[in-house]
Amino acid sequence: xxxxxxxxxxxxxxxxxxxxxxxxLGAGLGPGYLHSILTxxxxxxxxxxxxxxxxxxxxxxxxxxxxxxxxxxxxxxRLYQAAPEDEREGLLRLxxxxxxS
Numbered sequence: 001x002x003x004x005x006x007x008x009x010x011x012x013x014x015x016x017x018x019x020x021x022x023x024x025l026g027a028g029l030g031p032g033y034l035h036s037i038l039t040x041x042x043x044x045x046x047x048x049x050x051x052x053x054x055x056x057x058x059x060x061x062x063x064x065x066x067x068x069x070x071x072x073x074x075x076x077x078r079l080y081q082a083a084p085e086d087e088r089e090g091l092l093r094l095x096x097x098x099x100x101s
Contacts, residue, residue, distance in 0.1 A: 008063050010038055012056045027051040 013023055013034070020034035029048060036042045044052070053060045062068040080088055
């Protein structure tokens with residue numbers, strides 16, 4: 001069975017040797033917040049999940065997708081996202097052309 005983001009989040013909590021309650025409170029959320037996410041299947045907001053990840057000192061990307069990004073990778077994604085559409089298209093063309101060389 002493929003591991004999902006909830007499994008990775010639960011593992012991150014276990015790896016830190018802490019409790020869902022402690023992480024929830026440390027992230028400035030209610031004491032049962034992570035319990036409702038991990039046990040009851042409620043969906044978190046991105047902002048709250050980011051707070052939880054910060055509290056656990058893990059990247060949101062690692063929790064959501066199972067792969068960690070370097071700081072440089074994250075910067076590249078932020079810059080790409082902020083660029084105008086025509087610049088993004090140009091960057092993609094450039095990177096795709098480099099892949100073939």
